[in-house]
Amino acid sequence: MTHSNSALSELVGDGRLLEPDSIAGRATSYWNSAPMQARALLLPGTTDEVAGILKHCNESAQSLITQGGLTNCVQAVEPNVDDIVLSTEKMSGIVDIDKVGGTAVVEAGAVLQTVQEAVAKEGFCFPLDLGARGSCTIGGNIATNAGGINVLRYGMMRNLVLGLEAVMADGTVMSSMNQMLKNNAGYDMKQVFIGSEGTLGVVTRAVLRLFPKPASRQDALVAMDSIDSVIGMLGKLQRELAGNLSAFEIMWGAYYRAVTGENGHRPPLSRDYPFYVVFQAEGSDPEVDDARFERVLGDAMEEGLITDAVIPKSATETRAIWEIRENFEPALVKPPYYLYDVSLPIRDMAAYVSAVEENVARRWSDGMCLALGHMADGNLHFFVAPGEEGDHHAASDACVYEPLRQYGGSISAEHGIGLEKISWLPHSKSAEEIQMMRVLKQSLDPNNILNPGRVLP
Structure with a gap:
């Protein structure tokens, strides 16, 4: 064990630091079955342990990737051999359900379906819902500002989080565990972390808004x-x-x-x-x-x-x-295939899908383009399968993203940017917006240790 890993092991306790030979059996992500490669995998059980890990990594300029349920679609949680991985899987508790106020306090590693089932027993509904409900975690849902099928009625994850606790890059714990619907006391700090894809801090707990269980x-x-x-x-x-x-x-x-x-x-x-x-x-x-x-x-x-x-x-x-x-999965019979997540005005959807289909047909004689989505909130998904072996990702991206710009659409409706969409970010964000994002990143993570290389080009 290296000196650095030994110091980290002391922070989390016996058996909570896994070295490279112990993590090779883990998949990199749901979409990438290659064995995980990283300097070490850490399994903290408390916010204080997370704080100690980040403080150590910040002082040693050690890059750190935060993982939850590994369902991310844009390579936001895939480490390389030099990264430390922090998994929230040991921080999965449901701390409290307030049946009067209609809130739940949960840890970041809690699985979405587990939260749904727990609050349902108390007569409530947590309405965020998506196909990965049995694997994705609340921390990951917050990091990506998850959407899913019920956005039409209940909004995105941003609308369902009342408060949260996050650990900053230097190990400072920022606790904003608000439980009220109305709180205009200064900046709403939780919004900084929702949708930030783990690049500005590590969320450890959250206060979720509940609704009466439908009859x-x-x-x-x-x-x-x-x-x-x-x-x-x-x-x-x-x-x-x-x-x-x-x-x-x-x-x-x-x-x-x-x-x-x-x-x-x-x-x-x-x-x-x-x-x-x-x-x-x-x-x-x-x-x-x-x-x-x-x-x-x-x-x-x-x-x-x-x-x-x-x-x-x-x-x-x-x-x-x-x-x-x-x-x-029954549709994905001939790799490679590429998944897309875009949003645009509902009135433009048919014309846009036709444009993408035409692009794919022109590019590949046996290409397949499958479209579906959460139409009521303007969100479409595509599966593009070129029908040919090899790496066609860049060409496929162009087929999908190039016609999107004319409709004022977004290259990411709910999946985030990660590594996969960085080069296309200027399609959806102005130069001024991207610069402001850089200022925020530099301010909160000056040593660039948190999910480096993600989100920002």
Whole structure:
């Protein structure tokens, strides 16, 4: 054990520092199965231990990568051989649930689904929800300002965090564990860390905003003939479901067909339509809400907005239609493939997707472009598969990002920038904004030890 590793081991205790030969069995991330390479992996159990680690790393100019559930999509948590990795997996507690104030205090390593289930037992809902719920952590959700399927109704992670505790690069603990909805006493310091991808500090605890657990839930999968019908249906549901609409997920026909192929999900609807939408409503009166939901769906059918529909009648059927949207793995049969996460005005989505599809078709004769996303909040995802061996990432990026600029869109809606999107940041941020980001980074992390090389070009 090196002198530096020995000093770090004393900070976290026996068995909480793993050297290179002990971490080779760990994958680098969900998207990169290569063995992890790093100088050491640390498993602190308290905020004080995190503070000691950062103080030591800052004084020795040692780069440090913070990891949670390893579900990051943009290489923000992938270390190199010279990095120290700090994992929050031992800091996974749910410290308190305030049933009067509707808040929960949780540690950064708590898994999202674990938090959801814990607060549900107390009659509450933590509405952040995404496909990686069983692996992603609250700290990672905060670091990326996670979105997911319920942004339409509840907002991004930024809207669901009332307070947090973070350790600065020099080991200073910044505690801003506010539990009130209203607090205008000076700058809202938590916002500095939300969405910063671990480059400005390490979040160790957070106060989360809870909502009453819905008494009713309705879901449907519908097929549509045009993007105009999709937009019309979104407006109708927002107007006529009494504020209950919580998710509205669009799938282009190519995506639906790819994931319901021979080895994929069972297709509840014909595979011949150009657009599919799975949506969800949540309310407080099951009888009234069910009747309203079915009436609105029936009206939409009569008006020609939808051409076919299925309403699940059991939890199993509900899970099955959502699996089509969330479990994309049946479509990824021929690597390489590249995942994208962009946002733009809803009215421009169809034209933009067509432009990307045309770019991919021109570039690769066997290329595949699959589009889907959280349409109601302007967020689209793409899977691009060139259909050829080799590294086509740069060319694929150009196919997706070049046409985005004319629509005033963002290269990242919810995944962040990480390493993967750095060169494209000027597509979404002005030179003045990027300079201000640099000033903030220099002020809070002058030695550039926290997730160096991420976010900023």
